[in-house]
Amino acid sequence: MQGNISIGNVREVNVKSGLPATTSTERLEQLNDEEHILGIRIVGGDHRLRNYSSVITVHPEVIDGRPGTMVIESFVVDVPDGNTVEETCYFVEGLIKCNLSSLADVSERMAVPGRTYPLNV
Template identity: 50%
Template structure:
């Protein structure tokens, strides 16, 4: 049933202009702790190191809320405006879409699922996304760029939550 959330229906565009990927990270911390960090739509900077600051423009971190992300210097953007599409505390699912910003990512949609691993005390986080390929670049380069950012975010999530778990 959870795989349903990772099925992104691309907008009506050429399939050769769409980039998509799924990344997985195992974390040595319990699911409730990991989910408590991931689900904070208004505080992605808790683990996303490329986020300098975040403010809610609309909503209370529930579905339909909109946040403005200010990214660290060095990336090819300064801001990203994002909408929370799904938050499910029972299934541990969150999805969001980028709806505006001074970057080249169009029709970006991401889903994060947090689930207990087979091994007690471990958690598996899966993040999938789809995005249109910006003009002047390839699908491969677009995927490589976004995959790199998400991998770093997932590794940072592991570091932060494992450190929190060890200190309890």
């Protein structure tokens, strides 16, 4: 998405997670900068997720005596024909892990200008 970001915007995502998918089409459902809430719905792509939506919230937290961030992602998804609940959850958990890793990397780069490698603190 470029320009103004608003509820209803759709973006095409190239999936580089190693999961059995290469594209995903996502629509922005919720966005609240003050409350740190982001909600999306997957509306297309070459994966088996159907009726998937998630809400991500970000909360300041003290971790080992240092300021940090706790990210919570909740989701709902239909189990596609031919899959079990466990298989569907495994796929979504892999997707969430990739998303959280990307979020951490972007956040660290924003916090430490000029850094191009992960912080191993």
